[in-house]
Amino acid sequence: MRYILYKLSSFFFTIVMVSVIIFFVFQLLPGNPAQIILGMDAEPAQVAQLEKQLGLDRSAVERYLDWVAGLFQGDLGESLRYQLPVRDILMDRIPITASLAILSLILTVCMGLPLGILIARFDGKWVSVMLNIVTQLGISIPSFWFGFILILVFGVILQLFPTYGYVPWSENFIGALQSFFLPSLAIAIGNIAIVIRYLRNTILDQAKMDYVRTARVKGLKERTILYGHILRNSLIPVLTIMGLIVADTLGGSIIIENVFSLPGLGNLLIQSITSRDFPLVQSMVLYIAVLVLLINFIVDILYKIVDPRIRQKG
Amino acid sequence: MSTPLLAVENMNVTFQFADGKYKALEDITFSVFPDEVIGIVGESGCGKSLTSQAILGILPDNAAVKQGKVSYKEKDLLKYNEREWQQVRGKEISIIFQEPMTALNPLLTIGKQISEVLKKHTNLSKSERKKRTIEMMQEVGLPRAEELYKAYPHQLSGGMRQRVVIAIALIAEPDLIIADEPTTALDVTIQAQVLELFRKIKLQRKSSMIFISHDWGVIRHVCDRVLVMYAGHIVEEGTVSEILKHPKHPYTKGLIQSIPDHRKRGMELYTIPGKVPSLQERKGGCPFADRCLERMEQCGELYPESRLLEGTHAVKCHLYTKSGVTTS
Numbered sequence: 147m148r149y150i151l152y153k154l155s156s157f158f159f160t161i162v163m164v165s166v167i168i169f170f171v172f173q174l175l176p177g178n179p180a181q182i183i184l185g186m187d188a189e190p191a192q193v194a195q196l197e198k199q200l201g202l203d204r205s206a207v208e209r210y211l212d213w214v215a216g217l218f219q220g221d222l223g224e225s226l227r228y229q230l231p232v233r234d235i236l237m238d239r240i241p242i243t244a245s246l247a248i249l250s251l252i253l254t255v256c257m258g259l260p261l262g263i264l265i266a267r268f269d270g271k272w273v274s275v276m277l278n279i280v281t282q283l284g285i286s287i288p289s290f291w292f293g294f295i296l297i298l299v300f301g302v303i304l305q306l307f308p309t310y311g312y313v314p315w316s317e318n319f320i321g322a323l324q325s326f327f328l329p330s331l332a333i334a335i336g337n338i339a340i341v342i343r344y345l346r347n348t349i350l351d352q353a354k355m356d357y358v359r360t361a362r363v364k365g366l367k368e369r370t371i372l373y374g375h376i377l378r379n380s381l382i383p384v385l386t387i388m389g390l391i392v393a394d395t396l397g398g399s400i401i402i403e404n405v406f407s408l409p410g411l412g413n414l415l416i417q418s419i420t421s422r423d424f425p426l427v428q429s430m431v432l433y434i435a436v437l438v439l440l441i442n443f444i445v446d447i448l449y450k451i452v453d454p455r456i457r458q459k460g
Numbered sequence: 461m462s463t464p465l466l467a468v469e470n471m472n473v474t475f476q477f478a479d480g481k482y483k484a485l486e487d488i489t490f491s492v493f494p495d496e497v498i499g500i501v502g503e504s505g506c507g508k509s510l511t512s513q514a515i516l517g518i519l520p521d522n523a524a525v526k527q528g529k530v531s532y533k534e535k536d537l538l539k540y541n542e543r544e545w546q547q548v549r550g551k552e553i554s555i556i557f558q559e560p561m562t563a564l565n566p567l568l569t570i571g572k573q574i575s576e577v578l579k580k581h582t583n584l585s586k587s588e589r590k591k592r593t594i595e596m597m598q599e600v601g602l603p604r605a606e607e608l609y610k611a612y613p614h615q616l617s618g619g620m621r622q623r624v625v626i627a628i629a630l631i632a633e634p635d636l637i638i639a640d641e642p643t644t645a646l647d648v649t650i651q652a653q654v655l656e657l658f659r660k661i662k663l664q665r666k667s668s669m670i671f672i673s674h675d676w677g678v679i680r681h682v683c684d685r686v687l688v689m690y691a692g693h694i695v696e697e698g699t700v701s702e703i704l705k706h707p708k709h710p711y712t713k714g715l716i717q718s719i720p721d722h723r724k725r726g727m728e729l730y731t732i733p734g735k736v737p738s739l740q741e742r743k744g745g746c747p748f749a750d751r752c753l754e755r756m757e758q759c760g761e762l763y764p765e766s767r768l769l770e771g772t773h774a775v776k777c778h779l780y781t782k783s784g785v786t787t788s
Contacts, residue, residue: 355562356557356559356562356563357562357563357564357565357566359518359557359563360557360563360564360565360573360625360628361565361576362518362549363516363518363549363550363554363555364549364550364554364576364577364580364628365545365546365547365548365549365550365551365577365580365581366546366550366576366580367546368542370580374576375565375568378567378568379565379566379567452567453566453567454566454567454612454614455566455612455614
């Protein structure tokens with residue numbers, strides 16, 4: 147319990163630091179949003195007028211405090227470009243990116259873990275050579291290429307899945323699942339390859355440990371040794387990898403969203419940076435930072451559930 | 461004598477390396493009788509641990525028994541498949557390893573790791589298993605057994621962990637217990653306590669033991685008979701007193717001479733010159749010839765036959781094959 151409190155307080159401290167850094171770094175960026183909105187030929191008076199209207203004439207500290215106060219009320223400010231509350235814009239986009247992330251996570255876990263275990267069980271010279279080739283390909287081929295191939299095979303030739311856009315979950319569950327399946331799979335393939343490789347290597351390493359020998363001389367079956375002893379020990383490093391993968395996908399996959407024409411966060415981030423839409427960019431960077439911290443927090447808790455040695459230190 | 465519990469006959473174990481096959485154990489023959497404690501001594505790399513691994517069918521992947529017979533209760537273990545082995549391990553023959561710090565799974569409770577053996581080999585209910593496990597923990601001298609049942613290995617000291625490993629080895633009441641240098645990794649004071657525990661086990665249980673050690677003090681403390689191993693061969697065997705009082709093989713003599721003793725205080729400790737040849741360096745003839753102080757002509761070429769001297773005392777050395785110092 148003390149451990150969780152400690153973690154929570156450091157979690158909030160980090161968020162505050164991150165928000166300060168994000169806000170002030172954006173102040174240092176060249177480019178005046180009022181100028182960008184009005185165009186290069188605008189009169190200086192007009193620009194000053196708009197600056198005042200957008201609140202850009204006040205001091206940075208004042209604006210930071212304003213922003214933070216707004217955050218506490220759920221008000222993320224207003225987008226300079228869209229003239230809409232940032233919150234509404236994000237709320238439109240997050241479900242799409244989250245659907246992709248969650249679905250690809252499910253695919254990664256459901257395919258990566260069993261395949262990793264299977265390949266470790268049937269380890270041999272040929273199996274490991276083949277595995278090396280296949281997973282190396284899976285890791286090194288970029289996800290957009292998988293995206294194109296999936297569109298070609300399942301969308302164009304077999305016509306099983308839509309090739310672009312999406313259906314909201316509330317409208318049609320099956321349709322939504324169909325529309326998110328291919329992009330999620332494209333994201334997941336590389337991650338699955340990483341998980342398989344990682345899990346297999348850890349299982350084989352763990353199998354050489356002394357405690358496995360102890361389990362064997364108890365007369366336990368190989369299955370019991372694998373699932374009861376080795377697997378749990380192997381999950382610790384895999385958890386770390388999974389945390390990184392989740393944080394990465396929830397931040398939005400810029401390329402896959404473009405390939406499948408999905409209006410997700412990745413898309414939005416690029417657009418808002420090019421248009422110097424500070425309130426929007428700030429909120430998105432803050433969102434990603436919070437996400438990474440949150441996932442690290444969850445991974446920490448999971449470590450403690452799996453590993454009693456970490457549990458005790460708290 | 462009664463029929464032996466375990467009889468190893470002419471067992472050879474070979475390692476397969478990239479550059480060829482190497483014999484690691486040659487012509488290993490010995491018996492363990494019910495209620496008897498056998499010691500195996502020798503320097504590191506003599507094949508003591510390998511012998512015990514061969515008996516339990518847990519040799520490394522690149523090693524195999526090439527010849528010979530291992531009978532346990534008159535059944536040939538080497539013909540067993542993996543499933544039959546699993547019925548033997550833990551239930552009939554169990555083993556205690558040297559390294560208590562790593563022998564336990566860090567993520568499972570002590571209770572689970574001990575009672576797992578009962579789950580595999582008995583039909584006891586969950587609560588009966590727990591009760592038996594706690595009794596066993598008390599028997600091997602673990603304090604606050606109820607509490608420790610739920611503890612994890614990292615919360616225990618080395619000595620306590622070794623007691624847990626011993627409890628694992630004893631709980632299914634095997635007839636043969638192999639202890640592979642069970643005290644080597646422990647502090648001296650803890651060593652004495654664990655040895656005391658082994659003596660207690662020996663007195664209380666009707667099980668036989670194979671006690672592997674390079675420490676004569678330990679051997680003298682717990683063993684009835686002793687096998688001296690050198691470079692994959694058993695070079696001498698006999699009762700503990702026969703060997704300690706009248707060592708015959710020059711290697712055994714060297715080993716015994718190098719025991720530290722209060723009477724030798726202030727004197728330089730005796731050491732056998734040279735070291736155990738590695739697998740690749742071994743050649744024909746007596747394996748000890750190169751380090752032997754009493755080397756004769758035939759030692760380099762001819763492997764000495766085993767010769768029974770008196771009672772149970774046997775030796776493989778040319779000093780005793782022709783000239784016949786003591787024959788009975």
